[in-house]
Amino acid sequence: MTQLLTRPAPGRSAGSARPPRPRLAARIAARTRGGAVQAVLLVAAALWLMPTVGLLLTSLRPKEDSAASGWWTVLAHPARLTLDNYTALLGGGEVLGAFWNTVLISVPATALTVALAALAGYAFAWLEFPGRDWLFLVVVCLLVVPVQIGLVPVARLLGAIGLFGTVPGVVLFHVAYGLPFAVFLLRNQFLEIPQEIMEAARIDGCGEWRVFRRLALPLALPALASLAIFQFLWVWNDMLVALVFAGSDSQPLTVLLQSQMRQFGSNLDVLAPGAFLSLLVPVAVFFSCQRYFVQGAMAGSVK
Amino acid sequence: MRTPTRPRSSGAALRRRGLAPVFLLPALALLGALVLYPIGWSVVRSLYDAPGTGFVGLGNYRTAFTDDATLTALRNSAIWVAVAPALVTGLGLVFAVLTEKVRWGTAFRLLVFMPMAISFLAAGITFRLVYEQDPARGVLNAAAVAVHDTFDPDPSYPGARPRPGGPATTSGGAVRAAPAPPGTAVAVPLVGLKPAALPAAAKPAAAPAAGAQGGVHGTVWLDVTPGGGTPGTIDPGERGLPGVTVRLLDGQRTVATATTAADGSFAFPGHPSGTVDLPAANFAAPYRGLAWLGPGLVTPAIIGAYLWIWAGFAMVVIAGGLANLPRETLEAARMDGAGEWQIFRRITVPQLAPVLGVVLVTMVINVMKIFDLVFVVAPGPVQQDAGVLALRLWLVSFGGGNDQGLGSALGVLLLLLVVPAMVLNVRRFRRSTR
CATH class of the missing domain: 1.10.3720.10 (MetI-like)
Incomplete structure (x- = not known):
């Protein structure tokens, strides 16, 4: 129960012989499925990260900027970020x-x-x-x-x-x-x-x-x-x-x-x-x- | 949970009996005074009126089930319990299974689990920013508008209207051009827009190219020249309205449609006659996203924020269960050629059922007590529409209501709602000691 954040060993049992090479079509299908999984998780990761990034960037913007535009606009003008709010x-x-x-x-x-x-x-x-x-x-x-x-x-x-x-x-x-x-x-x-x-x-x-x-x-x-x-x-x-x-x-x-x-x-x-x-x-x-x-x-x- | 072994009594144990009160007293005193006694006090207090002097029997409970605000709170709490735990568990299951298949699964789990460490207040402020209604400031509506405009890219010109006294008139929001003699251009001069409101792509207004003039043709333009110009004619510097949808009508029937070019010109080659009509959609207000924190969507919106906080918890607990599953069945199924979806549905989910149950029950108990998130995310005016039991309890007892009788009744109701979980815990505990 101690290492929950580490992945369990991938689904291969140790010691057993390598499974026979799957046919080409199956391999391609597996590869695209892997790509789809990656894409889904990437989107989810972006969704999970975004609110916190938004809060951080908003906290680093002058009040007038936050009233006029969204935090993402600052990505085009990083020079507008300031620590003034914190001080x-x-x-x-x-x-x-x-x-x-x-x-x-x-x-x-x-x-x-x-x-x-x-x-x-x-x-x-x-x-x-x-x-x-x-x-x-x-x-x-x-x-x-x-x-x-x-x-x-x-x-x-x-x-x-x-x-x-x-x-x-x-x-x-x-x-x-x-x-x-x-x-x-x-x-x-x-x-x-x-x-x-x-x-x-x-x-x-x-x-x-x-x-x-x-x-x-x-x-x-x-x-x-x-x-x-x-x-x-x-x-x-x-x-x-x-x-x-x-x-x-x-x-x-x-x-x-x-x-x-x-x-x-x-x-x-x-x-x-x-x-x-x-x-x-x-x-x-x-x-x-x-x-x-x-x-x-x-x-x-x-x- | 592992089965604890009970210590057997022995002679030495008798000597230790005297020590027990010393070890237990501080904890039991606090539990008695601040947890047990308040339960009893609340039960009694719930039978009295607001000042606490008149006995009203079950009157407060009757109020709880008839008063509008409390009924809304009860209904919302029911929605929360029905929707949120299932969503959290489902999403946690999907994440737990998917993260096993990618190399950066651990990093993903850390990222999704992190919001659990954040206070509801900080999460609430974060999501107030996300749900901000103005698409210029709220990221969710900015995304909604971007998606909407991708599928419906035509610009719209709210406020534009035909020049009064000009050749075009309005009819029910649409703009109808005056018929022109065959072979001449139909003029649709519009006013009511600032020149700056035109898209950057707009070019100086012009009649369609000569080749297109075989049928009905014309120009839609902004007939405004600072400091003068001739109304109704295209003056130098006046720009066309690009992207306007133009219909050609024969009576009530649409025979052709066209879209204006960058210079505002349009043409219906091969249609020598008809009425030119600009549908109302050209002048509708642009799409501005949804009112996430309005009365209608506020509860789903807050459930979304809750999902962001708790999905990681479900994911980690389910991933723990997943790691303890026997791998042989999975391997056998894979060798037999079962698809991933079949394996998920027929093997993984049934084997995980106990863990899923624990997560679901934990989330149900948690959701029943939800307070902070609703209190922070729902803006003042819609707080009543978003109200849940625990929030109502606070408002009634402290936030201005000052009715501790009704507040206590709501507290007792809340306690009654978690009694099934209490029974479940006791049974589980009894089983583990037997």
């Missing part, structure tokens, strides 16, 4: 503040989710306590609960303890709604550790805490990494939760940009570079950790 945006302070808020929300929300889920997942896997199976069944049930159901009541709850409209409030919500999947994933991962290894460590006199820290956590590292990446991207990209729980001085980039959507068209010099900035971090994470990302996607297909 103006980053000089403004507001966007930088929102960017910083995004970091302040995403990093603790990821760290806390992984830490709490590792503890609980370990307990569900290797500790004995009454009602363990039933309790875990509840966690399985909570896997698909939509965050929307929590918005109103948790807003009241956080308001009562003074956390509504603050970064910790947003973080807590993200942790709570990230936990079911995280606990589910890590509990299954910890169960993969062979019983003999666990027993051997315990007989050697290791305390439970040491077994958890020194043995279980290192062995589950790949799963912890996938989980961390997914949770980080989820929180970084979130808009709904922050829209409800963040205040004006704790709002992340997504909410700041969303508040600009009403004037869409006249403020492309803010929206396009802002959107591009906000997707830069996730895309960088994606390309540097694609292996874990794929594993997470596979595991996530229960959520």
